[in-house]
Amino acid sequence: MSSADPRAPRDAIDQGETNLVPAAVDLLAQLPEEVRPMRLATKFPRIVNRIARDWHAPHLLQPYLTSLVVDERGDRAGFSAPILEELLRLARYHDEMLLDRGADPADERTVWNTVHHKD
Secondary structure: OOOOOOOHHHOOOOOOHOHHHHHHHHHHHOOOOHOOOOOHHOOHHHHHHHHHHOOOHHHHHHHHHHHHHHOOOOOOOOHHHHHHHHHHHHHHHHHHHHHHOOOHHOOOOHHHOOOOOOO
């Protein structure tokens, strides 16, 4: 099967699917250690690559992060608790950055304002 074949294994489709791209490595290095999603980066590098690509575009990143934690299709197994916690911490950190810049994250996303995390 060629990599263009939709039946090809997902990890054979693109190098960016299985390895962190330079922008993702840079983002991970710049994030405070307590919000750095290392489990996510190890297990799902394609997700961290997309987060890095959209980091400075809240109108793209916020719906994507929401789609990762809210199963709108009803058929997803979901992430493990540690990875879900990383996603939630990262989303909250991103919201704080928006607030610091004067933006209102509630304009774009509501799930992060309603999800409660046990510290």
